[in-house]
Amino acid sequence: MSKHNYRGVIFDWDGTLMNSEARIVAAIQYAAAQNNLPVLSDHESKQIIGLSLQNAVAQLYPTIAEDLTTIQAVSEAYTEHFLHESQVPMTPFPFADELLEALLDEGYKLAVATGKSRRGLDEVLKLTGFGRFFDITRTPIESASKPNPLMLQQIMTHWNWSAEQVVMVGDTTFDMEMAANIGMDRIALHHGVHHPAQLAAFNPVAALEDLGSLRHYLLS
Structure with a gap:
């Protein structure tokens, strides 16, 4: 001990x-753009790192906090980009x-x-x-x-x-x-x-x- x-x-x-901060931020920004949401700054985007993905999306975009369909769509776009499409190294x-x-x-x-x-x-x-x-x-x-x-x-x-x-x-x-x-x-x-x-x-x-x-x- x-x-x-x-x-x-x-x-x-x-x-x-x-x-992995840069890759997370890039994936969040990509997912937002894919779902017609404002693309936030790097500084704003990284503040939610550590939360669950759905909570992070809801906190970044409070106007869709009750829209579970959009939150799920953003989350799925984020995950796919982060895991399989992003060229940002981690x-x-x-x-x-x-x-x-x-x-x-x-x-x-x-x-x-x-x-x-x-x-x-x-x-x-x-x-x-x-x-x-x-x-x-x-x-x-x-x-x-x-x-x-x-x-x-x-x-x-x-x-x-x-x-x-x-x-x-x-x-x-x-x-x-x-x-x-x-x-x-x-x-x-x-x-x-x-x-x-x-x-x-x-x-x-x-x-x-x-x-x-x-x-x-x-x-x-």
Whole structure:
């Protein structure tokens, strides 16, 4: 067990382990244009990264928040473009695989709690080969969108551990708020979407610049 007494680490995916911000933004803008919605700026579009896709669309376009047919059409256009059509590159952040290997070697159990769809997460885990690292993964498809803490509760139930034995790692306020909602420690990463000051409002136990720093924090 580490000096922090954590037994498990739960990671967000996009913006935390995967540098996919540009690809997500491009796909959101494409899906909007395909459905005759205003194409928002990069800054506006990226603020919803971390939410479930349907919640993200509804938040970006409140005028269609009750139009489930249009939200579904935008979501489907986004998913298809993101997974199979986009030429915008995405890669894991530096040290991602080394970090995950080191945590497993130290005896941690690892999980993912993400706003991605189940289909989207499964495809990127296969693409990166990272699926082997995680004991359990959760998406809003079988749970609830952040900041509802249901994903974390499901993971803890699977492990039969309490919130005090687990830490959440993420780059958005949605990650921080989700963990805070059930009294779980949270670590903020600054290489993702939301500004450090936004993350600091949720009192993370650590605020780190990259995954190399996270490895040092958890394993030193």
